[in-house]
Amino acid sequence: MMNAIKKYIGIVWIALAAAVAYYSIGIFGGKLTSGKQDDLVFGIIIFFVLLPLVVTGLTIFGWYAMTNEYED
Template identity: 85%
Template sequence: MNAIKKYLGILWIALAIAVAYFSIGIFGYKLTTGKQDDLVFGIIIFFILLPMIVTGLTIFGWYAITNEYED
C-alpha cells in the first residue's frame, strides 16, 4: 500500500506540473487580448486560482511521497 501511495504522490506532482503548463497555454492569451473582461478573467486565473490549485496538488503529492499519511 505504501508503494501505491508513493506512486500516486508522484502522479499528483506530475498533475500539478501539467495543470500549470496547460493553464498557461490555454489562458495565456486572456492577458493579451486587450478586452477588459478577458483581462479580469486572466488575472483571477493566474494570480488566485492557479497558485492555489498547483500548490494544493504539489503539497498533497509531497505528503504522499514522504509518508505523512501513515496514521
C-alpha cells in the same frame, strides 16, 4: 504494498500539478493579451488567485503522499 502505491500516486499528483500549470499558462495566457477588459480580469483571477492555489495544493498533497505523511 499500499505504501508503494501511495508513493506512486504522490508522483502522479506532482506531475498533475506541473501539467495543470503548463496547460493553464498555455490556455489562459491569451486572455491576458487579448485586449478585452473582461478577458483581462478573468486572466488575472486565474493566474494570480486560482492557479497558485490549485498547483500548490496538488504539489503538497503529492509530497505528503510520497513522504508517508498519511501514515498515522
